[in-house]
Amino acid sequence: MTDTDISSRATLIEAIDAELPQTQCGKCGQPGCRPYAEAIVEGEAINRCPPGGQRTVERLAEVTGRPSLPLAEPAQAPLVAWIREAECIGCTKCIQACPVDAILGAAKRMHTVIVEECTGCELCVAPCPVDCIDLLPHPAWEAAETDRERDAYLARRAELGRQRFEARNRRLAHQAREKRMDRQKRLIRLRQQSGSASDSGSTASAHQDRQRQMAVKAAEQALKRVRHQLESARRRADADAEATALAQLPEAERLLAEAQKALEQAATAE
Missing domain, CATH: 3.30.70.20 (Alpha-Beta Plaits)
Structure with missing residues (x-):
């Protein structure tokens, strides 16, 4: 996929997402309006949004160039x-x-x-x-007593719903990353503690080696996840997600370097 294709896809996703009601209800079979917009670009049907009603189906048909379809489920009022x-x-x-x-x-x-x-x-x-x-x-x-007032309410609901959905996703992603980083730090601390303690025999030495290897593996996995998140954000042209991943990258790289250094030092000492 070329940069132009990626840009065109991102633009289409934005245009589709702008027409969805942002209730984030999942009735379309996707975990939110943005994921549904992405699924539509991949070929998903445009008639699976009950809160949007038939009016949304008509707008999605215009945006995507597809024929309009009857709603798959009955329309739902706010x-x-x-x-x-x-x-x-x-x-x-x-x-x-x-x-x-x-x-x-x-x-x-x-x-x-x-x-x-x-x-x-x-x-x-x-x-x-x-x-x-x-x-x-x-x-x-x-x-709301007029079509204008009803349209204004739906626009406010959509804008606020999108903002709060994205903010929640960022919060949950941040919490998940913090938990993973905490696990890596605990593993490294355990490795450091076991490395500073006196060796009580071959069994203890083998246990310490396993701890160090586990710390390296866990740090490698954490770095891999951050890089995957960065690549995914860039493919989706998601600036906020890209910035978050870039901010996490140095810490993940540092933890891996520390774990690898400890393993190498232990091997040299032996």
Whole structure:
């Protein structure tokens, strides 16, 4: 694939994503609107977005140059999740499921939905163990009296939904990277501690060697993941993801260099 092809593909993905409602509901079979846009570019059908309705199908047909199709599922009007707070047990499962971080709460504390930020995706309903979440018509949609007001609401929901979905994905990716880095650091510390302790025989020496080798392997895997994330971000023309991967690259390279150096020093000492 040439640079021109990559640029054209990225432009088409952006154009398709701009037409989607950004509810991030997964009813299309993809984990969000952006992934659905990417799937459409790869050949996925354009009629699998109930929250967008037939109107979105028509716009997607124009953008992609494909024929319009009837919606695969019935259209869905804008909804909002509503937690019956007196029944909430504070399990946090709905918070973890929300793709736009529109639910506030903490473990064993009452949860509540931020109405203005809820996209009505329904993903919080199924995980709730006490079935205390209702889906209601969104009050902002109900209050809109003209087509212009309804269009304005949908535009606001789409923009906010996209921003919060992307912010959540960045947060989760950062947390995952931090966990991996912490694991690498723990392995290296264990290796250093075992290396500084007196050797109690061949069994202990073999154990230390395995620890060092594990540290090198784990650091290699971490570096490989960061490089893969960087390549993926560049293919998708995702500037934020590329910047995050570039920021993680020096730390991953440093951890690998330290692990390799410790292994080499141990081999030389023997």
